[in-house]
Amino acid sequence: MSDQNNGFPDFFYVTGPLPYKVTPLAFGDKTCWKLTLETSDKPQEQENPQLEPYLDNDDDLIDCMDMEETHNITYTKSGKFQTSMYVPSSLFSFIIGAKGSKLKALQNSTNTSIKVPRINEKGDIIIEGNTERQVASAKTQIDIIIAQGKERMPPTHFVSIPIKSDMISSNLLKFKKSVLEQPARGITESIFQKDVKMHLTVVMLKLLDEGEVTRAINILQSCYANHISKIFEKPQKAIIQGLEIMNDDPSNVNVLYAEVKIQNPEKLQTMCDTIANYFNKAGLAKKEYDRVKLHMTVMNKSFRHESEQKMSFDASKILESHKDFYFGEFELNQLDLCIRGTTTSNTGEMKYYDTALTIQL
Structure with a gap:
């Protein structure tokens, strides 16, 4: 079961009386989980969708309501939603992948355009999409990739x-x-x-x-x-x-x-x-x-x-x-x-x- 219009890539689904999707959101050393109910009487896409509030699953995790500003998504003159994020250049390879394969897959799964600076080039990663959901999803996945990449690097x-x-x-x-x-x-x-x-x-x-x-x-x-x-x-x-x-x-x-x-x-x-x-x-x-x-x-x-x-x-x-x-x-x-x-x-x-x-x- 999947929803191709909500802008989020497939993570995992559980079917039941009310089908829902759980998305892991990693920020630093914390993990939050976003629960999305997929009911038949709820429109799958809104003309100007807003990010829904996050649900915290443990007292030891961060208060996800504090993450409201972390996406910092803006509406551009071209009618797109956009955000930028700083990533150390040494982690670019984890995002791009072999011959750009990982970056292409990420763009396709989130329906976004992601511009990554060249290696050793300073600048932010720019994410652009048709909806806030798409942009937020891409940014969340990049956050996860960054966290995983850092795990593989020794302390400096x-x-x-x-x-x-x-x-x-x-x-x-x-x-x-x-x-x-x-x-x-x-x-x-x-x-x-x-x-x-x-x-x-x-x-x-x-x-x-x-x-x-x-x-x-x-x-x-x-x-x-x-x-x-x-x-x-x-x-x-x-x-x-x-x-x-x-x-x-x-x-x-x-x-x-x-x-x-x-x-x-x-x-x-x-x-x-x-x-x-x-x-x-x-x-x-x-x-x-x-x-x-x-x-x-x-x-x-x-x-x-x-x-x-x-x-x-x-x-x-x-x-x-x-x-x-x-x-x-x-x-x-x-x-x-x-x-x-x-x-x-x-x-x-x-x-x-x-x-x-x-x-x-």
């Missing part, structure tokens, strides 16, 4: 709290030396964190061009002005002590980390959760957990050299002998928007990450 940046402490650096080296004296399965020097890179990760980001980097800078500055500055009125002291693993089996570990202790832990947690939520809502980060898990990575199998197999390691003895290991104290006084892959200097020496933005707390 992250917000972090740098750990600058001679004591912690020294104790990290002492810890490494102690563990390497009698290394268990899978433990090599390469999987230990470098002391110059010590930090607490707040949220991982995928920023695909300079426009998104600028957005991220503005978002973090706005978050600081509206929330963080009121939470942290002055720098705080924090302690790095105690070891934990990311899984339940200490003999088969991917990540070993040290815990963060602070006098007002809820303040720190609130700050980090607020930052993560800002970027989640902006579609620049994916929400993976309800709360940010603050930790200092000590050992990680992903740190292994390219020539090494990315195998797990046995941390059983480490947790027995170093469970409450004290690394030291540092001052929590800075937020960085870090650029991944920038920890090697021009001379080949290891260094801290380059930053797109630094905020003093």
